[in-house]
Amino acid sequence: MPPRALRVDSFICRSCLSSLRKRTPTAQWVLRHSSQAAQPVASEASSHRSREQEIERQKTLETLGLLKGSKDVGVSVNYFEQGKGGKLRRLRDEDEFGQSLNDPGGEAESRMKELEQELEQATQFTKIVEKIWGKQGAEKLRKRVESQEEALPKPSLLLPEEDWTAQDRTRIVQLNNMIRTIGRKAHSGVLLPKRINSLWKYYYAARIALSKKWESVHADIWDLLWQILAADHPNNPNRMSHTHVLAKDMQNAGVALRDDQQLLAIEATFISGLQEDAITAHKKLVTTIGARPDTFVEFWQLGLRMYCLTGDIARAERVANTLLESPYEKDPRFLLPFIRMCAEKPATVEKGFELYQRLRSVLGDAITIEDYDQVISYFLASNETEYAFYVFVEMMTSNTVDLRGTHRVPPSVASPFFYGKWLKRLIGAGDLQGAHNVLLHMKSRGVMPQAIVVNGLIGAWLRSGTADNIKNAEDVAWAMINARMQFLNIRKDMKNLATYVRLRQYGEGWPRANLETFSLLAENYKDRGIHPKMEELWRAFRDAEIAPNSFMLNQLLFSYLQDGQGKHVAALTRDLTNQYQVEPDSWTFMVLWQALAVNRLIQIPSGQTGKEISRTRSLFAEMIRSAHILATSSIDVQLARFVLHSFRKLDDKFGLLLAYRALRQIFKFEPPDSVVFELHVGSMDLERTAKGKGGLRLMHAGKQIEDYLKRRHEELIATGQLSAGDDLPDDIKREELGNFVEFFLQNQVELLGDENMEQTLEQAATEMGLDGEVPSFDDV
Incomplete structure (x- = not known):
């Protein structure tokens, strides 16, 4: 015990100090709660000992005068707080000590002050936004920020970037960056192929590193990768190959695949070429996914497709029967792959037709034209045209005519018109091989196809451009030509025979060629440049x-x-038009103008210019005589170009001016901008001209045209034809461009300084078929 004369605020014995510490309210609260959390409830014996100890301690404190009721002795307790650096800080009182226990370091208070400042700043920003854009604008901005925050990937969608080698860490960081980008882009809609391919590229690059730490890949990351890479969308053409690799990685990582994921993984494995592995995996799931009501139909339909593609008809038939006998709702069209497999082999084609009839019976009125077309295409592809014909007849007659087992086909069916419908349908669908098979089937039944239908198939073959189709087109077309020749020979021989004698045509039974048949071949030979065949x-x-x-x-x-x-083109044209009385059209004159020496040859021989000018004017006169044909609509721009540039190349300025005026007045020609520049610059190839020194001429021409249109615009406004501020209308602009070219050409004629200009123009007009009258405009 300490001396009595000494105050107790400086010294306390160890036993009393121990008791005093047990009496500290805050420490007692902490011990009470910690004991409640860490220890079980004490037994009765322990409680009794505690009460005895408490009574003894109270007596000791009373003797020392340390109880609250004691007025003789005062007790002061100092509280300290230890910071992160180990430095002690004295606390003011018991309240600050309690606050220190609840919030060490005072972080809550400082954080609260920061939040108050952020809230005040956000409130001020909101007021500014509402002042500028109103409340609706502020609401739109708020929603936009919320949507962007929602688009950000969750922390679980990012891979940890620590504890990797330098090379592996680079790949992980790249994949994380791509995941962030995908998270933002996917939120706004369907991803583009570029994004999907980039995600796959970075994931594939990081696979080796991830395989060392599969546990670091969170489930959310697998879900995101599957959602993007296995999406069934046109923007994801490599879906199956991605799914195959991704599913293997998920299985290696110990991730349990959902039922739909397992089915898609099996299909991806099969398509990737591992057919046996896929079928084995499918068999293992028969008692699980294959037995559940929600996955039964999808599971067995997948198995049916795989067995059909591998040609396992026995297992495919068992699976088909399993599906048909199941009580679950399903689309009977799952039989289509089975029908296709059976139709491919002569030994099973009958079974395929029976399956079609079963499908048709189950569908009933729900069967569509597309269903019929699909089945027909299966039989046509395997050259089983007879069965395809049965299906087509049932489609066209609403299943009222059954030809199976009949020796004689009804006339309403065995007719060129009925077959023609089928051929037109196949040609329109692009099934040219099927249409060819139908033609051969018609001929085998003694039905002569119509020439117009066969010409349609020939044209489709030629347009396809493939070597096999072009050969088929030529073979059939020449067979039709031969049939035409036989018919003509028989007709000639019949004139020398008695009336009761009849000659019949022999051969393969093709229809006779007509003008369309020859035209199709002629166009093809011309486009391919095969002149001997022409x-x-x-x-x-x-x-x-x-x-x-x-x-x-x-x-x-x-x-x-x-x-x-x-x-030889000009002479041949005259002979043929005179012999067959064929009127030339714009394409005829196109080839005639291109056949002129000035357009065929690089340079006109010396001394031949005058002769070529005379030929050019004569050809223009031919055009004038055919004006009733060409002037039914505006003349073709390319034909007008060749006409004008032919005169320009010959430097026949008088002929060029007259030809241009005649084209505008008689043939309603309105020169486009390109022709205006070509005539002004003197070239048919503006791109080539712009690369050389002619670029300055193009700039000069453009400046002149722009100045002319601007001046005419001002004049039209001054005369009241246009209102001030109005732009030049398109029709007026085209007319003014035409006038500009005429002024330009007329100015070139005047620059020649010909004293007999009027007589020269009249003579040129006579040679060009203009009856000696020089066409002109009132404003020229």
């Missing part, structure tokens, strides 16, 4: 005694021009 075709055409039209004539003329025989 000449052979033309000889056959003349022997076929068919009057040509301008189209057939033009193909022949263009073929001669492409073959380098342009000098």
Whole structure:
């Protein structure tokens, strides 16, 4: 015990100090709560000992005068707080000590002050936004910020970037950055192929690193990768290959795949070429996914498709029966792959047709034209045209006519018109091989196809451009030409025979070629530049005694021009038009203008310019005589270009001016901007001109045209034809451009300084078929 004369605020014995510490209210509260959390409730014996100890301690404190009721002795307790650096800080009182226990370091208070400042700043910003854009604008901004925050990936969607090698960490960081980008883009809609491919690229690059720490890949990351890479969307063409790899990685990482994920993984494995693995995996799930009502149909339909693709008809049939006998709701069209497999082999084609009838029976009125077309295409692809014909007849007759087992086909069905419908449908669908099979089937049944339908197939073959189709087109077309020749020969022989004698045509039973047949071949030979075949075709055409039209004539003329025989085009045109009385059209004149020496040759021979000018003017006169044909609508721009540039190349300024005026007045020609520049610069190739020194001429021409249009715009406003501030209308602009070209050409004529300009113009007009009258405009 301490001396009595000494105050107790400086010294306390150890036993009393121990008791005093037990009496501290705050420490007692902490011990009470910690003991409640960490220890079980004490037994009765322990409680009794505690009460005895408490009584003894109270007596000791009373003796020392340390109880609250004691007025003789005062007790003061100092509280301290230890900071992070180990430094002690004295606390003011018991309240600050309690606050220190609840909030060490005073972080809550400082954080509260920061939040108050942020709230005040947000309130001020909201007031500014409402002042500028109103409350609706502020609400839109708030929603936009919320949507952007929602688009940000969750922390679980990012891979940890620590504890990797330098190379692996780079790949992980790249994948995380891509995940962030995908998170923002995916929130706004469907991802573009570029984003999906980038995600796959960075994931594939990080696979080796991730395989060392599969546990670091959170489940949310797998869900995101599956959602993007396995999405069934046109923007994800590599879906199956991605799914195959991703599913393997998830299984290696110990991730349990959902039922739908397992089915898609099996399908992806099968499509990736591992067919046996996929079928094995499918068999293992028969008692699980294959037995659940919600996955039964999808599971067995997947198995049916795989067995059909591998050609396992026995297992496919068992699976099909399992599906058909199941009580679950399903689309009977799951039989289509099975029908296709059976139709591919002659041994099982009958079974395929029976399956089709079963499908048709189950669907009933729900069967569609597309269903019929699908089944028909299966039988046609395997050259089982007879069964395809049965299906087509049932489709067209609403299942009222059944041809199976019949020896005689009804006339309403065995007719060119009925077959023609089928051929047109197949050609329109692009099934050219199927249409060919139908043609052969018609001929085998003795039904002569219509020439117009066969010509449609020939045209489709030629347009496809493939070697096999072009060969088929030529074979069939020449077979039709031969049928035409046989018919003509029989008709000639019949004139020398008795009336009761009849000759019949022999051969393969193709229809006779007509003008369309020859035109199709002629256009193809011309486009392919096969002039020898064109000449052979033309000889056959003349022997076929068919009057040509301008189209057939033009193909022949263009073929001669492409073959380098342009000098014969003009004479050939005169002979053919006189012999067959064919009126030339714009394409005929196109080839005639291109066949002129000035357009065929790089340079006109010396001394031939005058002769070529005379030919050019004569050809223009031919156009004037055919104006009733060409002037039915505005003349073709390309034809007008060749006309004008032919005169320009010959430097026939008088002929060029007259030709331009005649084109505008008689043929309603309105020169486009390109032709205006070409005539002003003097070139048909503006791009080539712009690369050289002609670029300055183009700039000069553009400046002149712009100044002219600006001046005319001001004049029209001054005369009241346009209101001030109005732009130049398109129709007026086209007319003014035409006037500009005429002023330009007329100015070039005047620069020649010809004293007999009027007489020269009249003579040129006479040579050009303008009856000696020089066409002009009132404003010129």
